[in-house]
Amino acid sequence: MNEITSSNGRLYGVGLGPGDPELVTIKAAKIIAAVPVVAYFAKQGARGKARAILDRWLPGTCLQLPLLYPLTTETHFCDPAYVRELRGFYADAEAAIATHLLAGRDVALVCEGDPLFYGSFMHLYVRLKDRFRVEIVPGVTGMSGCWSAAKAPMAWGDDVLSVLPGTLGHAALVRHLGAADAVVIIKIGANLAKIRAAIVEAGRLSSAIYVEHGTSEAENIVLLAAKTDDHAPYFSSILIPGQGRRP
Amino acid sequence: MNEITSSNGRLYGVGLGPGDPELVTIKAAKIIAAVPVVAYFAKQGARGKARAILDRWLPGTCLQLPLLYPLTTETHFCDPAYVRELRGFYADAEAAIATHLLAGRDVALVCEGDPLFYGSFMHLYVRLKDRFRVEIVPGVTGMSGCWSAAKAPMAWGDDVLSVLPGTLGHAALVRHLGAADAVVIIKIGANLAKIRAAIVEAGRLSSAIYVEHGTSEAENIVLLAAKTDDHAPYFSSILIPGQGRRP
Numbered sequence: 324m325n326e327i328t329s330s331n332g333r334l335y336g337v338g339l340g341p342g343d344p345e346l347v348t349i350k351a352a353k354i355i356a357a358v359p360v361v362a363y364f365a366k367q368g369a370r371g372k373a374r375a376i377l378d379r380w381l382p383g384t385c386l387q388l389p390l391l392y393p394l395t396t397e398t399h400f401c402d403p404a405y406v407r408e409l410r411g412f413y414a415d416a417e418a419a420i421a422t423h424l425l426a427g428r429d430v431a432l433v434c435e436g437d438p439l440f441y442g443s444f445m446h447l448y449v450r451l452k453d454r455f456r457v458e459i460v461p462g463v464t465g466m467s468g469c470w471s472a473a474k475a476p477m478a479w480g481d482d483v484l485s486v487l488p489g490t491l492g493h494a495a496l497v498r499h500l501g502a503a504d505a506v507v508i509i510k511i512g513a514n515l516a517k518i519r520a521a522i523v524e525a526g527r528l529s530s531a532i533y534v535e536h537g538t539s540e541a542e543n544i545v546l547l548a549a550k551t552d553d554h555a556p557y558f559s560s561i562l563i564p565g566q567g568r569r570p
Numbered sequence: 571m572n573e574i575t576s577s578n579g580r581l582y583g584v585g586l587g588p589g590d591p592e593l594v595t596i597k598a599a600k601i602i603a604a605v606p607v608v609a610y611f612a613k614q615g616a617r618g619k620a621r622a623i624l625d626r627w628l629p630g631t632c633l634q635l636p637l638l639y640p641l642t643t644e645t646h647f648c649d650p651a652y653v654r655e656l657r658g659f660y661a662d663a664e665a666a667i668a669t670h671l672l673a674g675r676d677v678a679l680v681c682e683g684d685p686l687f688y689g690s691f692m693h694l695y696v697r698l699k700d701r702f703r704v705e706i707v708p709g710v711t712g713m714s715g716c717w718s719a720a721k722a723p724m725a726w727g728d729d730v731l732s733v734l735p736g737t738l739g740h741a742a743l744v745r746h747l748g749a750a751d752a753v754v755i756i757k758i759g760a761n762l763a764k765i766r767a768a769i770v771e772a773g774r775l776s777s778a779i780y781v782e783h784g785t786s787e788a789e790n791i792v793l794l795a796a797k798t799d800d801h802a803p804y805f806s807s808i809l810i811p812g813q814g815r816r817p
C-alpha cells in the first residue's frame with residue numbers, strides 16, 4: 324500500500340443510483356464534475372444505463388471512456404468461452420483505466436446502483452486496488468429504488484432480508500424464500516417462469532410485487548400474480564416485503 | 571386513494587444516507603430546501619443522527635419538527651409497557667405531522683439510510699398513507715456506506731446476501747450465517763458477544779469485518795477477530811463479504 328505513487332491519478336468507484344438522475348448523491352455529482360476522465364460500462368451498440376443517468380451531470384469537457392461488454396448478460400456463465408471472453412474484457416478495461424491513472428489523471432468509473440453490490444466495478448477494483456489509490460462512493464441501490472417506487476416498506480424490526488439472484492436453481496430459490504422474512508429477487512429476465520414457480524411453491528405469491536425499470540420513466544409496478552406473461556428485462560426485480568413487528 | 575384532498579400538504583419520506591452529508595441525494599437536498607416543515611426522529615436529550623446530516627442542507631427558514639423517542643432502542647420489544655409507549659409516540663408523531671399536512675403544508679420526514687429499510691419512517695407511513703399523498707425518496711443505506719468505507723466488495727454473481735438483525739437468537743443467526751454467501755449483521759450493541767459466538771460456530775470469523783460509524787468522522791473499521799472487546803454501538807454493523815464467481 325505504501326508503494327502507491329502519489330503522482331498517479333486516483334480511481335473513484337462511483338454509484339449513480341437506481342435510474343432517476345436526481346437520485347445521484349451530491350458527492351457523486353461533484354466527483355463527476357471534477358475528474359478529467361469518466362469511464363462507464365455499456366453493451367456494444369447501446370448507450371448503457373449508467374451513461375443515461377450520467378448525461379445530466381457530465382461536463383462537456385471531460386473524456387468519456389466507454390467499456391463495452393463483449394456479450395449479453397444472459398449468456399451462461401459456465402461456458403468457458405464466455406469466461407475467457409469476459410476475462411479479456413476486464414483485462415482490456417483495466418489497461419485502459421491504468422493508462423490514465425499512470426498519466427496522473429483521476430478516473431471516475433461509474434455504475435448504476437451501488438459499486439460494491441453486484442456491480443461490474445468490483446471486477447476492476449480487485450485488479451487495480453493494489454497499484455492505485457481508490458475511493459468508493461456508495462449509491463442508492465436498484466432495490467431501494469424499486470421498493471420506494473412501489474411504496475413497499477420492506478424490512479421491519481427483526482426481519483431477515485435476503486437478496487436472491489434469479490439465476491439460482493428452483494430448489495435453492497424455494498429454500499431461501501422459506502427462510503427469509505423479506506426477499507428481493509434480482510436478475511429476472513429469462514428466469515421469470517422458474518422464479519414464479521418457486522414463489523408459488525414457497526407460498527409467497529400473494530405478497531410478491533414485480534417492478535420493471537424502477538424510478539425511471541418506463542417504470543412498471545404490478546402484483547406478480549397479476550402479471551400474466553413471463554417476459555421480463557434482466558434488470559427487473561421482485562419484492563416480497565417483510566411483515567415484522569410493528570407497534 | 572381518490573379521496574385524498576389536493577389542498578392538503580404532501581408527505582415526503584426522505585432518506586439521508588449513511589452519515590456523510592455529501593451522500594445525500596440531489597433529490598433529497600432539493601426537497602429539504604423547498605418544504606416548509608422538516609420532521610426528524612431523535613432521542614430525548616440528543617440531536618439525532620438524521621439532524622446531524624441535515625444541518626448542511628436545512629435552510630434557516632423552515633420549521634423543524636423533532637419527534638422524540640420515549641425510550642432507548644435497546645429496551646426489550648416484548649415488554650408490553652414499551653410497546654404501549656411506542657404506540658403512543660407514533661400516534662403523537664402522526665398527529666403532529668397531520669396537523670401540518672391538513673393546513674396545506676408539505677412535510678419532509680427525514681431519516682438516516684433508506685426510509686423503507688428498517689426505518690422508523692415506515693411506522694408513520696402506514697398511519698398516514700391513506701389520508702395524504704406520500705412520496706418516498708430512497709437513500710444510500712447504512713450498509714452500503716459501511717461496505718464502501720471498508721472497501722469490501724459484498725456480493726458477486728450468484729451470491730445470496732442476507733441482512734440479519736443482531737437481535738435474532740443464537741440458533742437463528744448460525745442458521746442464516748450458514749445459508750447465505752454474503753451477510754450483513756445490523757443492530758449490534760449489547761448483542762455483540764452472542765453474534766460473535768454465532769459467527770465462530772458458523773465458521774465465518776476470518777472474513778468478518780466490524781464497522782462502527784461508517785462514513786462519519788468517528789469511523790472505525792477492524793477485522794472482528796482483531797476486536798478484543800464486546801462493546802459496540804447499536805448502529806454498528808458486521809460485514810461478511812461474498813466470494814461468488816469472478817472471471
